[in-house]
Amino acid sequence: MGNNCDKYKSKLIDIFYGEDKMTEEIKCHINNCSQCMKYWEELNQVREELDIFDEDIPIEYEKVNAVFKQVDVINNKRKNILSLISFIILSSIILAIGVLLALMGYGREILLLQTTSYLISPIIMLFIIKIRSRKENYHGRT
Numbered sequence: 517m518g519n520n521c522d523k524y525k526s527k528l529i530d531i532f533y534g535e536d537k538m539t540e541e542i543k544c545h546i547n548n549c550s551q552c553m554k555y556w557e558e559l560n561q562v563r564e565e566l567d568i569f570d571e572d573i574p575i576e577y578e579k580v581n582a583v584f585k586q587v588d589v590i591n592n593k594r595k596n597i598l599s600l601i602s603f604i605i606l607s608s609i610i611l612a613i614g615v616l617l618a619l620m621g622y623g624r625e626i627l628l629l630q631t632t633s634y635l636i637s638p639i640i641m642l643f644i645i646k647i648r649s650r651k652e653n654y655h656g657r658t
């Protein structure tokens with residue numbers, strides 16, 4: 517019986533890997549031999565475990581991807597907020613300096629500064645927009 521079982525077990529492995537088909541003869545032996553039945557059940561258990569393992573990877577991959585995308589969005593928002601804050605701080609510093617100079621009696625210089633800043637600010641804004649769009653493009657590529 518031992519040799520016979522070895523023959524069936526090797527056939528069961530072939531069936532397990534899809535290289536052979538389950539025949540009535542093998543089925544009959546499995547149903548009547550507890551040893552081969554156990555062997556066949558163990559093989560199927562391994563397949564189930566492998567199936568679970570295969571399914572787990574894409575799900576985890578999607579989860580990781582989603583987390584990375586979320587981090588990207590948060591980073592972009594943070595960058596936009598930071599550049600806005602730095603712009604507000606910069607403009608309020610310029611305003612504060614203007615007010616301070618006006619209080620110190622440099623009215624004429626203030627007028628001159630205001631005129632020049634009105635002329636220069638569109639150019640500066642254009643420059644800032646250019647830098648920002650370049651940064652965002654770079655970020656989009658990576």
Ligand SMILES: [Zn+2]
Nearest residue numbers: 521549551552
């Ligand atoms: Zn057997």
